[in-house]
Amino acid sequence: MALDLVAVALPTPLRRCFDYLVPPELRACLPPGVRVEVPFGRRQLIGLVVSAPRQAEGGGYQYKPVSRVLDPAPLAPPDWLKLVLWAAEYYQYPVGEVVAAALPAPLREGRPALGRQARRLGLTGAGRQALALLPARAHRQRALLSALAAADLQLLAGEASGFDAAVLRKALEQQWVEERDAVAEPGARTAAPPLSAAQQQALAALQSAPPGFSVSLLEGVTGSGKTELYLRLAEQTLLAGRQVLVLVPEIGLTPQLSARFAERFGAAVASFHSGMTEVERNDAWLAVAARRVQVLVGTRSAVFAPFADLGLVVVDEEHDASYKQQEGFRYHARDLALLRAKECAAMAVLGSATPALESLAHARSGRYRHVRLEQRISGRAPPPAQLIDLNVYPTRHGLTEPLLAAVSRHLEAGGQCLLFINRRGYAPTLLCEVCHWTAPCRHCDARMTLHRARGRLVCHHCGHEELPPRVCPSCGGARLLPVGEGTERIEDALRNHFPGHRVERFDAERLRGGDKLERLLDEVRARKVEILVGTQMLAKGHDFPALSLVGVVNADQALFSADFRAVERLGQLLTQVAGRAGRAEQSPHPAEVLIQTREPQNPQLRLLLGAGYGALAERLLAERAEAGLPPSGHLVLLRAEAPHMTEAQVFLRGARDLALAMLDGASEVQLLGPAPAPMERREGRYRAQLLLQASRRAPLHRLLPGWLDQLEALPAARRLRWSLDVDPIDL
Numbered sequence: 001m002a003l004d005l006v007a008v009a010l011p012t013p014l015r016r017c018f019d020y021l022v023p024p025e026l027r028a029c030l031p032p033g034v035r036v037e038v039p040f041g042r043r044q045l046i047g048l049v050v051s052a053p054r055q056a057e058g059g060g061y062q063y064k065p066v067s068r069v070l071d072p073a074p075l076a077p078p079d080w081l082k083l084v085l086w087a088a089e090y091y092q093y094p095v096g097e098v099v100a101a102a103l104p105a106p107l108r109e110g111r112p113a114l115g116r117q118a119r120r121l122g123l124t125g126a127g128r129q130a131l132a133l134l135p136a137r138a139h140r141q142r143a144l145l146s147a148l149a150a151a152d153l154q155l156l157a158g159e160a161s162g163f164d165a166a167v168l169r170k171a172l173e174q175q176w177v178e179e180r181d182a183v184a185e186p187g188a189r190t191a192a193p194p195l196s197a198a199q200q201q202a203l204a205a206l207q208s209a210p211p212g213f214s215v216s217l218l219e220g221v222t223g224s225g226k227t228e229l230y231l232r233l234a235e236q237t238l239l240a241g242r243q244v245l246v247l248v249p250e251i252g253l254t255p256q257l258s259a260r261f262a263e264r265f266g267a268a269v270a271s272f273h274s275g276m277t278e279v280e281r282n283d284a285w286l287a288v289a290a291r292r293v294q295v296l297v298g299t300r301s302a303v304f305a306p307f308a309d310l311g312l313v314v315v316d317e318e319h320d321a322s323y324k325q326q327e328g329f330r331y332h333a334r335d336l337a338l339l340r341a342k343e344c345a346a347m348a349v350l351g352s353a354t355p356a357l358e359s360l361a362h363a364r365s366g367r368y369r370h371v372r373l374e375q376r377i378s379g380r381a382p383p384p385a386q387l388i389d390l391n392v393y394p395t396r397h398g399l400t401e402p403l404l405a406a407v408s409r410h411l412e413a414g415g416q417c418l419l420f421i422n423r424r425g426y427a428p429t430l431l432c433e434v435c436h437w438t439a440p441c442r443h444c445d446a447r448m449t450l451h452r453a454r455g456r457l458v459c460h461h462c463g464h465e466e467l468p469p470r471v472c473p474s475c476g477g478a479r480l481l482p483v484g485e486g487t488e489r490i491e492d493a494l495r496n497h498f499p500g501h502r503v504e505r506f507d508a509e510r511l512r513g514g515d516k517l518e519r520l521l522d523e524v525r526a527r528k529v530e531i532l533v534g535t536q537m538l539a540k541g542h543d544f545p546a547l548s549l550v551g552v553v554n555a556d557q558a559l560f561s562a563d564f565r566a567v568e569r570l571g572q573l574l575t576q577v578a579g580r581a582g583r584a585e586q587s588p589h590p591a592e593v594l595i596q597t598r599e600p601q602n603p604q605l606r607l608l609l610g611a612g613y614g615a616l617a618e619r620l621l622a623e624r625a626e627a628g629l630p631p632s633g634h635l636v637l638l639r640a641e642a643p644h645m646t647e648a649q650v651f652l653r654g655a656r657d658l659a660l661a662m663l664d665g666a667s668e669v670q671l672l673g674p675a676p677a678p679m680e681r682r683e684g685r686y687r688a689q690l691l692l693q694a695s696r697r698a699p700l701h702r703l704l705p706g707w708l709d710q711l712e713a714l715p716a717a718r719r720l721r722w723s724l725d726v727d728p729i730d731l
């Protein structure tokens with residue numbers, strides 16, 4: 001007998017959807033994209049309908065009926081659902097969990113798809129007159145009307161206005177105050193500056209893309225004014241009645257960029273990032289679906305916002321590794337953003353001063369349009385970098401004499417200085433001077449970092465903390481020395497060396513929570529901070545006009561890394577950090593970039609400094625092609641971790657044998673390993689990995705679904721933790 005069935009994605013770890021019976025009265029209420037409640041085992045779960053109800057032979061299976069439909073209409077347009085399903089397939093991740101990642105928590109939990117409605121109250125002409133005529137004793141009316149004379153009042157449902165309800169009611173009755181459209185019309189708020197000649201050319205090149213889907217790589221040196229081009233393209237998109245998605249790599253960059261969009265386009269701009277509450281994100285998500293928001297500026301997960309009509313996708317700092325989610329559902333937001341643009345026939349713009357090798361390869365092959373912006377707005381070239389040889393100049397607390405002298409010079413000339421070091425804490429090692437014991441993490445193959453202000457040793461890999469020992473636990477020696485340096489130590493050293501100058505540290509520890517970063521950045525722009533010490537959080541995107549010196553405390557870590565992307569990342573990071581310097585027209589002092597290194601002869605470093613990131617990228621692309629590594633090859637990484645290394649190895653060997661059997665002699669996919677992970681033990685578990693490499697994507701992806709089905713059936717699979725990473729970026 002034929003049954004009416006509907007496929008539902010449920011939040012379970014299984015890589016499949018589940019069929020449920022459609023009760024006749026619900027047949028018309030179950031289009032793809034609505035949420036339903038269904039029985040699952042002994043529980044009721046909220047799920048998402050992924051395809052229209054269909055007739056099928058039941059095969060004697062006892063299907064359970066859908067209990068309830070939650071939404072009168074799909075939550076999001078069909079291309080959103082398509083993206084979700086595609087991502088589940090491509091990353092081989094349970095579809096229900098992909099849905100869960102794509103929905104804000106309140107919707108996931110079955111709350112009605114209603115945002116808190118925004119109201120906007122404004123003063124009318126009559127209100128303005130009344131304000132002039134109100135008697136002095138009507139102070140509550142006055143307070144309301146004068147507040148509204150200054151600015152419209154925006155309120156969310158349930159939110160108190162701060163004014164007496166009766167007073168507000170009376171003002172509405174008298175038509176002194178009116179309800180306005182909660183979201184302003186798109187249209188220029190602040191005027192756009194005239195474009196530079198280089199910007200004009202680049203804009204024309206971007207605009208010459210054919211209508212519909214296109215991808216342009218906007219390769220523009222730091223300070224070349226890429227943001228202004230995003231704004232111009234956005235304006236054009238909004239005039240065509242379509243929406244805009246702007247992705248940024250870090251929460252820290254959202255306020256700055258949303259503010260620039262909001263100044264230009266008014267209230268139609270919203271943010272989306274993990275610093276917002278679930279309710280705020282829910283509001284933004286629903287406002288995007290309802291087209292109350294026209295421009296969304298957000299981090300990674302904003303790629304899943306339900307645009308009704310997406311016309312432009314911008315991925316700013318597209319090379320940034322934080323676009324890749326590193327745990328759970330390991331997706332790459334840049335790649336999904338492009339897919340999204342394709343489905344929506346939208347224009348995509350990838351912007352960077354240091355494009356990812358993947359994007360450069362596509363630009364070279366002609367798949368992406370390549371638009372360059374080689375001039376800074378100020379007309380000044382980014383300052384050349386100079387090396388300080390650590391074999392020649394001794395350091396004190398990580399700083400050499402030439403670097404300190406440069407800081408002095410720039411401070412005297414009224415410039416700002418940025419000291420970059422990509423490590424938090426005071427010192428990465430605590431060393432016994434006598435027996436050379438170093439403080440290890442008891443859970444990881446790693447040393448503990450000394451955080452002196454907190455008086456703790458902290459493991460940066462598992463978060464384990466302990467008090468530093470007073471004497472060496474190994475030999476009883478009393479002299480334990482902090483070796484190496486982190487942000488805290490550099491900050492201390494600079495404070496001592498430059499008393500009377502304000503030094504501020506920018507790292508995740510110092511700026512955790514709230515809007516501390518925002519406020520400090522404002523003080524930097526107001527030139528109240530003279531010396532900035534920071535991690536990569538300062539390297540990206542920020543525009544500090546008065547900054548004239550950038551010092552890199554140590555460039556060497558990456559030169560010795562086993563990760564094949566380490567040099568690409570170093571090239572990007574150094575170029576980006578250096579690009580913070582000398583951006584403004586009237587810098588007080590010619591800008592300088594100084595890099596301390598023990599490897600001044602390193603050929604890759606020399607190539608970067610001599611010929612620039614582009615030349616380094618060319619070299620690296622050639623090396624990757626030779627090794628069959630991305631972008632010339634494709635990778636999938638199977639990771640496993642267990643209380644003992646043998647368990648992880650046994651599982652991965654089983655996995656390898658299964659893959660070999662499935663490949664049946666075909667050599668299109670190579671298997672490497674299993675091998676221990678770069679950090680063998682972490683959080684008390686041993687980790688190993690198996691790498692799959694192929695020159696074409698298709699054979700690799702053909703293998704995955706069947707292989708995973710078999711992996712899941714392995715007895716060992718249930719006894720340890722394992723995960724699959726498609727297009728991994730950390731090996």
Ligand code: ADP
Pocket residue numbers: 193194195196199220221222223224225226227228377543
């Ligand atoms: P990028 O993102 O390319 O590093 P930004 O977009 O931050 O560069 O621009 C660098 C600086 O130049 C900013 O202060 C910006 O306000 C300014 N700017 C950009 N375009 C113009 C323009 N056409 N006229 C004047 N200033 C501009």
Ligand code: ZN
Pocket residue numbers: 432433434435436437472473474475476477
């Ligand atoms: Zn000792």
Ligand code: ZN
Pocket residue numbers: 441442443444446459460461462463464683
């Ligand atoms: Zn640890």
